Amino acid sequence: MIESLASLLMVLVVLALGPYVVAVMDRLVATAPRGALASDVWLGPLSRAAWLLTQHANATEAPDWQAWRLAPALYLALAAVGLALVPWSPTLIATDLVTSVVLWGSVEALATVVIFLHGWSANAVLPLIGAYRYVALGLSYILISMFVLIGAALPAESLQLTQVVASQESLWNVVRQPLGLPLFLVVGLGLTFWGPLNLADSTDLAGGTAAEVSGPSRLVWECARAVMLVAFSGIAATAFLGGWLGPWLPGPVWVLLKTLFVLALLLWLGQWLPRVAPERCVTLMWIVLLPLSFVDLVWAGVLALWA
Amino acid sequence: MEHSIFVDIAFLLLAVLAVVAGWRVFRTDSMVRASFFLLVSFIAVGAIMMLLAAEYLGVAMFFMMAVEMMVMALFMVMFMMNPAGLNPMMMVHQHRLSIIAGAVAFFILAAMALFSSFPADPLPAGLDPVRSLGHEMLGDSMLIFESAGIVLLATMIGVVVLSSHRGRYGAAEEGSVPPGLEPGGDPAGQPEKGESEGGHEHHHHHH
Amino acid sequence: MAVSWLRQLAARSCVPVYPVWGEHDEALLATLVLSTQIELVDSPRHASVLLVVGEIPATLRDGLKHVHDQLPSPFAVVWFRGAPLIALNAPIHVDEADRLVDTLIRTHRELMLGQRDSASRLLPDEPPNPWEGLGDDGHGGEGMMGGTPYGRPMAMNMQDDLRDGLTLDSLTFRLGPFYPALPSGLCAEITLQGDVIQSWETRHGALPQRLAPVFYAARERPVPIAELELARARYHLVQLYRGLHLAGLERIARHALSLARQLSTASRLDGLRRQLVRSGIFHLAAMDGGQLDTEMAARLGGPAARAAGLDADLRMDDASYQRLGFRPQCRTDGTVRARWEQRLAEIDQSLQLARQAEPDGLHTANTEAVETPRGPWSAKPPQDASALLDQLLPGLEWDEAMTLIASLDSREVAETSGRANI
Numbered sequence: 001m002i003e004s005l006a007s008l009l010m011v012l013v014v015l016a017l018g019p020y021v022v023a024v025m026d027r028l029v030a031t032a033p034r035g036a037l038a039s040d041v042w043l044g045p046l047s048r049a050a051w052l053l054t055q056h057a058n059a060t061e062a063p064d065w066q067a068w069r070l071a072p073a074l075y076l077a078l079a080a081v082g083l084a085l086v087p088w089s090p091t092l093i094a095t096d097l098v099t100s101v102v103l104w105g106s107v108e109a110l111a112t113v114v115i116f117l118h119g120w121s122a123n124a125v126l127p128l129i130g131a132y133r134y135v136a137l138g139l140s141y142i143l144i145s146m147f148v149l150i151g152a153a154l155p156a157e158s159l160q161l162t163q164v165v166a167s168q169e170s171l172w173n174v175v176r177q178p179l180g181l182p183l184f185l186v187v188g189l190g191l192t193f194w195g196p197l198n199l200a201d202s203t204d205l206a207g208g209t210a211a212e213v214s215g216p217s218r219l220v221w222e223c224a225r226a227v228m229l230v231a232f233s234g235i236a237a238t239a240f241l242g243g244w245l246g247p248w249l250p251g252p253v254w255v256l257l258k259t260l261f262v263l264a265l266l267l268w269l270g271q272w273l274p275r276v277a278p279e280r281c282v283t284l285m286w287i288v289l290l291p292l293s294f295v296d297l298v299w300a301g302v303l304a305l306w307a
Numbered sequence: 308m309e310h311s312i313f314v315d316i317a318f319l320l321l322a323v324l325a326v327v328a329g330w331r332v333f334r335t336d337s338m339v340r341a342s343f344f345l346l347v348s349f350i351a352v353g354a355i356m357m358l359l360a361a362e363y364l365g366v367a368m369f370f371m372m373a374v375e376m377m378v379m380a381l382f383m384v385m386f387m388m389n390p391a392g393l394n395p396m397m398m399v400h401q402h403r404l405s406i407i408a409g410a411v412a413f414f415i416l417a418a419m420a421l422f423s424s425f426p427a428d429p430l431p432a433g434l435d436p437v438r439s440l441g442h443e444m445l446g447d448s449m450l451i452f453e454s455a456g457i458v459l460l461a462t463m464i465g466v467v468v469l470s471s472h473r474g475r476y477g478a479a480e481e482g483s484v485p486p487g488l489e490p491g492g493d494p495a496g497q498p499e500k501g502e503s504e505g506g507h508e509h510h511h512h513h514h
Numbered sequence: 515m516a517v518s519w520l521r522q523l524a525a526r527s528c529v530p531v532y533p534v535w536g537e538h539d540e541a542l543l544a545t546l547v548l549s550t551q552i553e554l555v556d557s558p559r560h561a562s563v564l565l566v567v568g569e570i571p572a573t574l575r576d577g578l579k580h581v582h583d584q585l586p587s588p589f590a591v592v593w594f595r596g597a598p599l600i601a602l603n604a605p606i607h608v609d610e611a612d613r614l615v616d617t618l619i620r621t622h623r624e625l626m627l628g629q630r631d632s633a634s635r636l637l638p639d640e641p642p643n644p645w646e647g648l649g650d651d652g653h654g655g656e657g658m659m660g661g662t663p664y665g666r667p668m669a670m671n672m673q674d675d676l677r678d679g680l681t682l683d684s685l686t687f688r689l690g691p692f693y694p695a696l697p698s699g700l701c702a703e704i705t706l707q708g709d710v711i712q713s714w715e716t717r718h719g720a721l722p723q724r725l726a727p728v729f730y731a732a733r734e735r736p737v738p739i740a741e742l743e744l745a746r747a748r749y750h751l752v753q754l755y756r757g758l759h760l761a762g763l764e765r766i767a768r769h770a771l772s773l774a775r776q777l778s779t780a781s782r783l784d785g786l787r788r789q790l791v792r793s794g795i796f797h798l799a800a801m802d803g804g805q806l807d808t809e810m811a812a813r814l815g816g817p818a819a820r821a822a823g824l825d826a827d828l829r830m831d832d833a834s835y836q837r838l839g840f841r842p843q844c845r846t847d848g849t850v851r852a853r854w855e856q857r858l859a860e861i862d863q864s865l866q867l868a869r870q871a872e873p874d875g876l877h878t879a880n881t882e883a884v885e886t887p888r889g890p891w892s893a894k895p896p897q898d899a900s901a902l903l904d905q906l907l908p909g910l911e912w913d914e915a916m917t918l919i920a921s922l923d924s925r926e927v928a929e930t931s932g933r934a935n936i
Contacts, residue, residue, distance in 0.1 A: 030765050040528070040550060047527035051562065054524045054626060058559055058586040061641050064340065098437055099366045106369030113346065113377050120339060125687045129709050129912055135381055142374060159363070159437055195762070196798065203760050204695050204916040206556040214559040214586040274793055275762035277800035277913050278709070286467070 007094040010252075011083045014234075015076075015227055018083075020045055022226035022263065029267045049219055057215035064121035071118035072217050076224035078107050078114060082231030086259075087162045089244045089251035100161045101153050104235055108145055108191055111228070112138030115193070115200055118221070119209030130208025133278050134193060134200035140285035141190035147293035148183045151300035152239040155307070161235075165243035172242040176303065179296040181240040183289060188232040188266055192225050195270025199278050233262035318358055325351035333399050341398050342380035346372055360430055363437045525626035528553045529618050532561035534581060535698035536568030536596055537928065539724050540752045542611060544775045547755070547768060549615050556694045558584040562622050564633075569596045573718065574699060577691040579636045588625045588632035592617055599636070684712055691718055695760055695916045697925050700900055711915055714907040719898040722928040725749070725886055730931040732884045733891070739834060739871035739878055740779060743864040747781075748774045749887040750817070750857045750864075757854065757920040758790075761799050766790060779868045783861050790858075801851035803910060804918035810906075811848060814899050815889030818922060821856035822848030828885035828892065834878055838870050850921040860887075888927050898926035 023045035031041070084094035085104055097103055112135060119131025153159050155176065156167035164173075174181045189197040201208040210221055237243060237258035244251030276284070328348035332341045353368030399405065444452050487493055530553050531546065546552050546565075555561050558581050570578050578599070582591065590606060591598070594614055598605035608617045624630035690701030699721030705712040726745040731737050751774035758767035766789050773786060790796070806814070811822035819826055820842055827842035829835040843859045845852035870876075878884075882892060889896035902924060907915045 043526065044528060047523045047525075050520050050523035051527040051530070051626065053520060054588070055562070056586045056588070058584070064337075067340070067343075097362060097366070098435070099362045102363065102366045102370070106366055106373060109370040109373035109377075113343065113373050116377060116380075117339075117343065125685065125689075128685075129706070132381070133709060133912075135377060139374070139378070142370075198762060202913075203556055203762055204913050206694055207560060210560075211557045212559055218560070271765055272793055273763075274758075274795040274799050275913075276798045277911075277917070279911055279914075280798065280800065 003091050004094070007084075007088065007092050010088060010092070011080060011094050014083050014230060015080055018230040019049075019223040019226035021260075022229055022267070023048075025260075025264060026267050026270070029264065029271050052214075052219035052222075053216055055215040055218075057217050058212070060122050060124050060212050063123045067117045067121035068213075069217060071114050071121060072213075072220035072224055074114045075111065075118070076220060076227060078111050079224055079227035079231045082107050082228065082235060085161060086231070086234035086238055086255065087165060087243055088255050090162060090166070092252060093162060096162055097160065099159045101149050101159045101164065101239075104161075105142075105146055105149060107231075108187070109138075109142055111191055112142070115209060118213075119200065122209070122212045124212045126205045126207070126211045127209045130200045130202065130205045130211070134209070136278065136282055137190055137193070137197060137199050137285075140282055140290075141187045144183055144285065144289050144293045145187040145191075147290075147297045148180050148187070149239065151177050151180055151293075151297045154297075154300045154304045157304075161238050161243075164239055165245065168242040168245060172240065172245075174240040174242075177240075177296055177300050179292055179299065181236065183293050183296060184236055184240065185262075185266065185269070186285075186289060188229070188236060188262075189269065191232055192229045192266075194225075194229060194266060196273035196276050197281065198270075198275055199281065202275055204275075229266060230259065230263060233259045233266065236262045314358055318355060321351045321355050321358075324348075325355070335398060338383040338398070339380045342376045342383070346376040349376075360434070360436055363440050521626050521628065525623045527622075527626075529563055529622040530555045530561045531563045531565050531618055532558045532581070532585065533565045533567060534570070534578060534692045536566065536570045536721065537724055538567045538595075539726065540749065541775075542567060542594075542614070543752060543755070544771045545611065545615065547771050548775065551619050552615060558582075559586060561585055562589055562625060563618055564589065564591045565594060565618065566591060566596055566598075567594045571699075571721070574691045574701075574721075575599065577701065581692050582633070583635050583637050583639075585633075588630075590621045590625050590630060590633050592621055688717070696919060697721070697900070702903070706912070709912040711907050711910055711912065714904050714915075716900045716904055719900040720925045722898070722926040723888070724928045724931060725888070727931045729884060729886050729891075732878055733881055735881060736834075736877035736879065739838070739876045740868040742878060743868040743871070744777050744779070746887045747861045747864040747868070748777050750861045751777070753923060754854075754857060754861075757917075758795075760916060760920045761795055763793055763795060766793060779865065779872050781865060783858065783865065787858060796851055796854075800911070800914040800917050801854070801921075802849055803914050804850040804853075804906060804921060806848040806906075810902055813902065814922070814924065815896055816885070816887065816923070817856050817860055818848075818853055819889070820860075821845045821852040826890065828880075828883045828890045831883060832878055832880040834871075834876050835867075838867055838876070840867065850918055853921040886927055888923055888925065891927065895927035895929060899924040 024041060027041045027044065081095075082104060085097075085100045085107075087093040087096070095103075115134050115138070116131045119127040119129075119134065122128070152164055152173050155173070156163040158164065158167075168176075186197070189195055193200040199208075201210045205211060207213075210218060213221060234255065237255060241258045241262070242254075243258070244255050246254035249257075325348045328344045328351065331344040332348070335341050335344060349372040350369055353365045353372070355365075356368060357365035359365075528551060532555055533546065546554055558564065562585075564582060564585055566578065592614075593605055593607045595609055598607060606617065606621055608614050621630065625632065684705050684707050686703065686705045688701065688703050690696055691699050693700075696702075697720035699718060700716065701718035703713075703715045703717055705714075726749065728737055728741050728745045732742055751770045755767045755771045755774070758764075758770060766786070769786055769789065773781060773783075795801075806818065806822045808822065808824065811819040811824050812826075815826070821844075823844055823846045825842055825844055827840075829840050830842060832840075843856070843863060845856050884891045886896065902922075903919065906918060906922075910918065
């Protein structure tokens with residue numbers, strides 16, 4: 001009982017702190033080599049959030065109000081589901097389903113729907129283009145994600161994330177399946193449309209699905225994106241970096257460190273890579289990455305048979 | 308296996324959600340909204356399946372339906388005469404036929420629910436639903452599932468080949484058009500161009 | 515006072531500014547972008563302050579009003595070196611460039627603390643077309659599709675698809691004149707199928723741009739080559755900033771701009787070039803398209819022409835440049851990638867020329883014909899070539915089109931240097 005309460009608390013804390021941590025880390029990554037650190041790094045995200053709360057939410061011509069207001073909240077809810085799936089220790093986990101890997105897969109699939117809805121419901125041209133573009137991306141990365149995750153589940157012989165971690169006792173999946181984590185990181189960038197895969201909210205669309213959003217709903221949207229990034233990092237740390245496993249420190253601390261590591265890696269990629277042209281992106285996904293994820297799966301399967 | 312009152316409450320709420328969302332599918336005025344109401348309905352059903360201890364099938368329902376409804380909405384919008392699904396449109400037609408079909412289906416299902424006797428077969432303790440489902444699918448029924456799988460895979464590959472840039476009739480950018488039935492003839496299988504739309508340009512001549 | 519601390523905090527935030535560029539010089543862009551207190555945003559919905567730079571021609575005032583009314587309240591307008599629209603009372607007006615940033619920050623602060631009322635709307639808040647839907651769902655009319663509820667008819671596949679014969683519904687809309695990914699003033703009517711551009715009709719050309727004063731001086735008297743070439747390199751770096759910002763490489767874009775601001779003969783391009791190559795932008799972004807034929811390239815002139823293989827540069831006719839051994843650099847294929855590579859090569863070349871010319875204080879010899887960074891200026895300055903887009907863009911995807919526009923400098927050069935001289 002206490003453990004389930006503690007794990008629930010953990011989800012809420014990450015939900016509340018996640019956006020701030022992501023914003024600060026992103027600023028740190030952006031200014032890292034030249035070290036132009038201002039107090040802005042620490043206070044900036046907070047004052048920006050305060051500004052967005054002060055700003056009024058605008059209207060467009062005949063939007064689908066329900067969907068428009070709900071989409072950011074739903075995306076946040078999906079991110080929260082993702083967070084609830086991350087095991088902090090063998091027992092400290094909010095939702096220990098036997099099919100938690102599949103549930104994460106459905107979070108990814110539903111995220112596509114929600115992001116599409118966010119762009120579609122504004123009833124404006126640029127968000128709509130962003131939304132359609134995102135669907136092409138979303139349908140491409142979901143298959144990759146599925147194969148890579150099945151690969152991670154194979155050595156555990158279970159679709160339960162706690163079992164997936166337990167199976168990495170001798171060797172982490174990042175070593176056992178070297179293709180897994182790099183491919184999964186691409187999925188993460190796609191899921192949060194971050195950096196090179198920001199096809200939904202991109203600069204060529206003046207903000208894409210978020211181009212017509214202001215005020216509190218924009219704040220929720222940005223927070224949801226950040227929390228999704230954290231949730232994804234947590235899942236990646238669990239599935240490939242051995243979750244709570246590690247010497248000296250207690251399990252939850254290891255999960256936290258590994259999550260922050262994956263997060264920093266994603267933010268760094270986001271700062272250093274240009275946005276991939278949508279056509280090139282889809283080609284890359286289907287012609288290069290999808291076959292690579294097949295290879296990853298076959299590799300994992302052969303290893304599992306061998307053992 | 309005893310279940311708590313919360314399971315009952317959850318079941319009732321989800322059942323109401325599934326029915327209400329299903330009803331909204333036909334009352335809304337947009338294809339996109341209709342698809343996503345259907346998705347909500349399916350998600351509620353998936354959650355009910357999870358309450359029934361079908362953990363894999365319930366969760367699989369979520370992601371299958373999410374992708375399916377997304378693709379459905381997209382294709383409907385792409386191929387129907389409605390810019391991006393943003394103009395309102397009537398979602399129901401052929402009223403009489405659909406009312407009759409709906410009523411008949413309802414009575415058959417209701418009769419089945421009322422008059423058939425359901426087995427009282429409590430879950431054995433220590434049942435692992437994922438494992439048992441796997442044994443079911445890859446044990447006795449393996450041939451069926453594998454052949455269905457191969458058919459689906461072949462369909463997927465076929466679709467990708469047909470819709471890729473290097474399509475069946477040449478590269479997409481260069482205008483992939485099927486060849487004529489006789490050498491040098493009009494492309495085969497194209498819709499007949501009516502006289503009424505003669506106002507704008509066509510790529511090929513025909514008379 | 516729960517609201518009060520929220521507003522106090524909001525007042526400290528980075529000021530989100532949506533800029534509308536009238537006539538201006540590019541130095542202002544660097545000031546705004548590199549200020550840590552200002553954030554230039556891409557959508558008016560994301561801004562707290564609307565900054566109108568320079569005079570906006572009467573033809574674009576309506577466009578400005580539309581942008582103005584899209585800012586969510588509370589918001590304010592700051593006018594920089596331009597007359598405010600008459601409709602506004604108590605406008606905030608700035609003339610000196612060094613006071614601009616402070617004014618923007620102060621305006622945002624006052625808005626947040628409630629010391630300043632949000633600007634009032636200029637246009638009535640009503641749909642552009644009256645509601646014409648009939649029936650319960652508003653679908654109206656006959657059959658499934660009904661009438662024209664928003665004044666827009668149902669799309670009926672008006673055009674054959676350009677690419678694969680997969681005819682989707684077309685979507686026609688107007689973009690501009692102040693869309694951030696387009697040159698300021700450019701307004702176009704666009705028809706899309708999916709995100710492929712079916713037709714692009716330029717309705718209003720881009721506003722003329724003002725070059726650095728040294729280019730205007732070079733038409734009147736000999737000017738130091740070092741100064742002229744540094745100004746040229748600076749111009750290209752600002753263009754590079756725009757392209758990189760569009761590509762989502764914000765930090766390298768800022769690097770380009772800060773390099774432009776501190777540019778001297780000692781500056782090197784190597785660091786920036788290395789960052790660009792490492793980021794993979796030349797492979798990941800859509801850079802293979804946008805090929806110019808010889809006629810288009812000749813019409814544009816300048817780096818775009820040289821990127822397409824035209825060996826034309828007015829500096830070749832200048833005796834001083836000949837003394838420096840100047841030879842124009844060329845690319846052959848005229849694609850987007852070639853244009854960016856050309857720009858980088860020309861920045862390098864300009865720095866090299868500036869370094870060579872500086873010790874002797876070498877001046878230009880020819881004042882009749884000056885090669886501006888936009889193109890040759892002998893009889894008249896480079897003219898607006900926005901109409902080229904109508905030919906170039908159909909068939910491209912949205913992202914390709916925007917990348918192409920960023921790589922293609924089609925703006926007219928203003929005849930006089932305007933206020934920058936004063």
